[in-house]
Amino acid sequence: MDTSRPASVSKPAARLDTSACPVPAWLPGGHAQTLYGAFCAQHPSIHFARERVDTPDGDFIDLDWCGPGLDPHRTADGQATAHESSLVGTAASRWANDGDWAALPAECSAVILFHGLEGSSLSPYMQAMAHAFRQQGWVVVAAHFRTCSGVPNRMARAYYSGDSAEIAFMLGHVRQRLPQARWHAVGVSLGGNALLKLLGESGHDVPGLRAAAAVSVPMDLPACGQRLSDTFSxxxxxxxxxxxxxxxxxxxxxxxxxxxxxxxxxxxxxxxxxxxxxxxxxxxxxxxxxxxxxxxASFPLLPGIRVPTLALNARNDPFVPEASLPGSRDVSPDVLLHQPGQGGHASFVTGMFPGNLHWLPARLLRFFQSGQ
Known part of the structure; x- marks a missing residue:
């Protein structure tokens, strides 16, 4: 385990929620919950319009958009479009165009989603979250790290867990697209670590971001890296x-x-x-x-977070040792720690067989709407 954590000091404790995720009895254990959620659980299917954005270093990132007024199967002037051949194998149906930004509501709730290692907008947890937020009238952006949108990027570099600068760039871009929107951010696993790192580095200086959530995040990267490298599973x-x-x-x-x-x-x-x-x-x-x-690792930076943030980690996550999870004295009072006993990694399957992925997006919406 990482021994470089800051010592606890006298300060207001963050909130700790240990309420359960109601994982069904037929799905016991963190491994089963993780794998079933990734490959078997039912989830909605949602499509997007894709925007390609050039980065300051000469590369690009792909952002998949959906929201009120934006039809992934029709252009902004109502013309039906076929699934574009360059996007086959992705969750995007067509490329976005200038008319799409005008079609989206100027003042709205909006969320940008950051995936985990080797994820994309096709990942079940990304699909479940995007669908739930879109059903509530939110604008949703599923952001892709370099190499993860189905197309090789231009540079030799790829993406990594500490790339807070890339998170900041993507947040800045979507805010430029919809400057009056009430922006929120969700990061899962690797994407959640990079998001928390940015929040901890920036403190109050995260323009336009109302709240954030980090799901199944390996905040203590040395402990989690050892778990994934040294154990049989x-x-x-x-x-x-x-x-x-x-x-x-x-x-x-x-x-x-x-x-x-x-x-x-x-x-x-x-x-x-x-x-x-x-x-x-x-x-x-x-x-x-x-x-x-x-x-x-984001762990040492957690005390510096000043944006309301939910950190959700199941205690039986096979990627994240329970002992590596932060306690209420390890983080800023602006962070709500939710650590249910069950849920696995980026999964949180609930419901009768064959199960579904509804619980996670509902938990995120509750936090964003009430702070609880």
Whole structure:
């Protein structure tokens, strides 16, 4: 476990909610809940209009939009559109155009969603959240980290858990699109760590952001990295799953940028520590996996958060050791910690068989609407 946490000092304690997520009895244990939520639980299907935004360093990110007045299957002037061939295999049906921004309500509630490792707007938790917020009349933006929208990005770098600057850039862009909207942000897992890191670094200086939520976040990255790299389930189940797609992306990067990646070594990766030692850390300015985990972790920055924030972590999350979760004295009083006993990682399945993913977005909406 990371030993660099700040010592507890005398200050107002944050709120701690331990109320249960009503996971069904037929789905016991964090592994089952995580895997079932990712691959089997029922969730709505929602489509988007996609915007491509150039970044200051010459790359791009893709943002998927939906909301009142924006039809992903029709242009702003009402013309039906076929699913654009460049977007096949994604949750976006067409490219956004200038008329779409005028069609969206100027004053509205809006949320930007940041996915986890190897996620996208197609991920079940992203689909469930986008659908629930859209049903309540919100504008929704599903943001993609580089390489995750289904298209290779332009640069050798990709994305990583500590990239708070990328979060800030995306928040700034959507605020420019809808400057009068009441903006909120949700980050899941890796995306949640980067969001919390930004909030902790920025304090009050997060323009236009009303509230935020972080779901299933590995705030203590060294502890979580060790869990996923050193345990049998971490190496043989979760690391193997993530590395399947990441290896392919790294190989493509090596073809695109000869000499930037040692392909032979990366082909021998067996854990997330291997990935971060051989690719993530050196590609993004860190010495090795431990240096990356330590410097990118949001945990030490939690006391600096001044935006109302919900931090939701199930205590049986197989990615996040329970002992690594923050207590009420480890975070700012502006943070509400919700730590139910059950729920797994980015899952929180509820309901009768075959189960659904309704509980998570309902919990987020409750926080954003009432602060509870």
């Amino acid at each position: 971490g190496r043989q189940l979760y690391s193997r799953y993530f590395l399947h797609s990441i290896r392919r992306k790294i190989f493509d990067k090596a073809q695109q940028f000869p000499g930037s990646v040692d392909v032979l070594r990366t082909q021998r990766m067996r854990s997330l520590r291997d990935l971060d030692d051989l690719y993530t850390a050196p590609m993004h300015g860190y010495l090795n996996a431990l240096d990356y985990w330590t410097r990118a």
